[in-house]
Amino acid sequence: MAPAFSASADFAVDKAAGQACENLLADFRCGIHDKLRERGFAGCTVFDCFGAGQQVAQVTFRGEDWRQAPGTAATMFNSFTVMRQLHELLWYLTEALTRHVPSPLYTELGRALTETERLTEQAPDDLVALDVGAHRQKVNVLLLPVSELVRAGAPGRRPDRGGADLIGKDFRGADLRGANLRGTYLIGADLSNADLRLADLIGADLRGADLSGADLTGSIFLTQFQLNAARGNSDTTLPPTLRRPSQWSTSATGPAPGRPAV
Structure with a gap:
């Protein structure tokens, strides 16, 4: 009821804030909960x-x-x-x-x-x-x-990309240990096999970002909401307080490519 959403790849219809979703049942359950993605409501599965x-x-x-x-x-x-x-x-x-x-x-x-x-x-x-x-x-x-x-516990250079527009960028295998990614736009970015240990991800927009094989050990301020919105697989290493989203792939990634400059 409360949130608004617009027809897009995440939602099949427009809904204003305070307006009941067309799939809301009388007992407050969702009428298509077991087939949200197939019906065009992928956004509901990551919220x-x-x-x-x-x-x-x-x-x-x-x-x-x-x-x-x-x-x-x-x-x-x-x-x-x-x-x-x-x-x-x-x-x-x-x-x-x-x-x-x-x-x-x-x-x-x-x-x-x-x-x-x-x-x-x-x-x-x-x-x-x-x-x-x-x-x-x-x-x-x-x-x-x-x-x-x-x-500060990460070795070497710690990239500072806080608030940067990195939508769709290629960071395959990148060394992002200790990176400042606060509020960074990483929508659709390829972070497969990236090293994100000890990175600050508070507010980073990870919608559609590929985290397959990425190492998020010790990363700080990462939320389940962000993971749900991203893509990953069984090779993605997560902090112990977070769970692997059920929609993530179980296939393994190939060998990590070279680490491009950030």
Whole structure:
């Protein structure tokens, strides 16, 4: 209900925010869940709300049904938009706290986590009024030094391509250890057999990127949502907290080619 999408390779139809998907059943299940890709809804198979939907429906609105109480619908869907961002920040902060960082920074990360959790517990109107962008910025100030500390563990040159437009680029076998790929556009990029160990991938757009055979060991701020949107195979090495998407190929890759310059 809450998100909008447009007819594209990911979605078969247009849907406005707050409009029911044509496949939504009366019991809130999806009518084509087992054949989403075949029916043109591949985008649904990669979406991850970080648990924000459950939080809004079951906690913020205490199980209230927007169909039975339509007056709550607009506030509920607007709350979800904010909640998803807060839950994404919880993911990043939780991961940051697993890294080896100096004690003062660890303390600040813990405080930010507690504050973010408090914000998720607010009443609907307070959630909608929250300046979530300002809170994201405060958290990002803490995540940046964590990224720098983690990436400093990578040997040699650590490429800085943060925010770059690398759509469709060829990085087969590239040495991207410790790379800064924050917010980088890697849509459709070929990262097969690339070495992405200790790379910062926060906000990187990996839709359709080929991660077959890539090594993502120790990469930081990578989410399940990003992996779901990418392509990979059984040779892709993932951090232990993430799962291999079911739609990924199981075929092995060939020998890694030479590493091109980045």
